[in-house]
Structure formats: structure tokens, C-alpha cells
Amino acid sequence: MSLHIQISDAVRSKISSGEWPPNYRLPAEPELSRQLGVSRGTLRRALSTLIEEGVLKQVQGRGTFVTSTVIEPAIAQKLSTLSEDLASQGIMTETSVISVSLLDAPRPIAKLLDVMPGQRVMKLVRLRTAAAGPLALLHNYVRADLAPDIEHVDFAERSLFGTLEQRFGLRIGSGRRTFSAQAATDDVADALHVPRDTAVQYLEQVTYLSDGRPVEYSDVWINSALLRVTSMLARR
CATH class of the missing domain: 3.40.1410.10 (Chorismate lyase-like)
Structure with a gap:
């Protein structure tokens, strides 16, 4: 099994076990790649797969988060509908x-x-x-x-x-x-x-x-x- 697939599976396991709950912000790439013992390129490929699947989401300027199963609009933060x-x-x-x-x-x-x-x-x-x-x-x-x-x-x-x-x-x-x-x-x-x-x-x-x-x-x-x-x- 390709290394990036193994990393994707490891992240899914952390999410399904509750170790990484909904809305959890993942560590920064350098720290996470160190924790998982892989290169940043491999990590990015694994995270991209999970983002495409909707398991993770990236928020510009804030980081990568575990997707919540509950919809969370920002209507408490800005005047939008x-x-x-x-x-x-x-x-x-x-x-x-x-x-x-x-x-x-x-x-x-x-x-x-x-x-x-x-x-x-x-x-x-x-x-x-x-x-x-x-x-x-x-x-x-x-x-x-x-x-x-x-x-x-x-x-x-x-x-x-x-x-x-x-x-x-x-x-x-x-x-x-x-x-x-x-x-x-x-x-x-x-x-x-x-x-x-x-x-x-x-x-x-x-x-x-x-x-x-x-x-x-x-x-x-x-x-x-x-x-x-x-x-x-x-x-x-």
C-alpha cells in the first residue's frame, strides 16, 4: 500500500476513534509530518485525498480542520444570510x-x-x-x-x-x-x-x-x- 494511502488511513483512524473530534485543527504541516514520520510532500498528498472526500477542510489563514457532521454557518460572526x-x-x-x-x-x-x-x-x-x-x-x-x-x-x-x-x-x-x-x-x-x-x-x-x-x-x-x-x- 502506498505510503500516502497509509497516512490517509491513519488520519481516518484518529477521526473515527474520537482522538481528532469534529472541528479539531490539525497540527501545522511541519509538526504533523514529524509526528507521522513522513515527508511534507507525502503528507500533503494524503491530506488532499481526505479534503476531496470531505473528511477534512482547509480554511484560508486558519489551517486544516476535521469536518463537522453538523452544519456550522458564520451568521454569528458577520452580517450574512x-x-x-x-x-x-x-x-x-x-x-x-x-x-x-x-x-x-x-x-x-x-x-x-x-x-x-x-x-x-x-x-x-x-x-x-x-x-x-x-x-x-x-x-x-x-x-x-x-x-x-x-x-x-x-x-x-x-x-x-x-x-x-x-x-x-x-x-x-x-x-x-x-x-x-x-x-x-x-x-x-x-x-x-x-x-x-x-x-x-x-x-x-x-x-x-x-x-x-x-x-x-x-x-x-x-x-x-x-x-x-x-x-x-x-x-x-
Whole structure:
């Protein structure tokens, strides 16, 4: 058996045994080649095989990691949408639009969007699904005065942020996201295919334009068994 195949098998063994758990960062190449007693060229060939298989992943500027079996978007680190994060990781998802409607802004949402109670907003309800099953249920409220006729957009094919920026020329500047845990209600449980009262991740978001005006509010319920929110933190 070729040496690089032996090295690939040795790495798989470390992963399957739990010695190298999901998201474990491998030692730097010089150290790892020393530990395994092989040249860096042989090591790179072995790691390339595992990366192609999806066992490992390389992150520019950070290193090589053991792939997690749970999807981990970066929505806790930057103002991107769930669909943008998943697409950047090469994860195929399908968006189902459950409903789109124009309605009078409920009082709490009107306050968050800085509009008068009863002012019109679009309510968009979607379900994001991957091969493993339903990932997230999303309820979005968008100010109709800033995006006229937005209710006619096909959001099964288009992202919300992309639509606001490209179709309506709005410049999204910042957002506030709050994460917590909730017990799944009947509607959430049905959508995510989990038992009622299952603990799910809940994300509340307000999105602001570059001039400070709020443009969107959303409630998002995430299937914790399939998708986990992570943050990369720096001390300074």
C-alpha cells in the first residue's frame, strides 16, 4: 500500500476513534509530518485525498480542520444570510416559500422597524432545507415603504438581502442578532420535523441600512440537531 494511502488511513483512524473530534485543527504541516514520520510532500498528498472526500477542510489563514457532521454557518460572526453562508460552504439547500403577505405592522415589530403601528410591512415565511432535513424556519418582516412591491419577488429563488440591495438599491449597513433557546411550538415543530417542545435555537434580528434606518426584522428557528451556530473570537 502506498505510503500516502497509509497516512490517509491513519488520519481516518484518529477521526473515527474520537482522538481528532469534529472541528479539531490539525497540527501545522511541519509538526504533523514529524509526528507521522513522513515527508511534507507525502503528507500533503494524503491530506488532499481526505479534503476531496470531505473528511477534512482547509480554511484560508486558519489551517486544516476535521469536518463537522453538523452544519456550522458564520451568521454569528458577520452580517450574512443563512443561504449565503451555506452556499459559501458548498452546502446545497432548497428554499420553500410558505407564505408572502402585506399586513399592518404589529405593534412590537413596528417599534423595532421605527414605523407607525399599522404601517404596511411584508411578512415572508420560508423554510430552508438541506439533504439531511429541514434546517430553519424563517419569518421576515420588511418595510414596504422602502421596498415597494417586494411581495412579488420569487424568494424561492432569490435571497432577501440580495433583493434589497440589487433590486431596490438599498445599502445594508449593520444588524443586531440575539440568540437564545426556545421550546418548539406546534408550527415550529411541524416545519422542522421535531417533536413539540424540543429545544431549538432561536435567532431574533433587526437589520439596518447604512444611514441607520431599520429595514428588516426576523424571527428564525433553527434545528439544533442539524445546524449549529458558531463564532470565531479574537482576544484583541
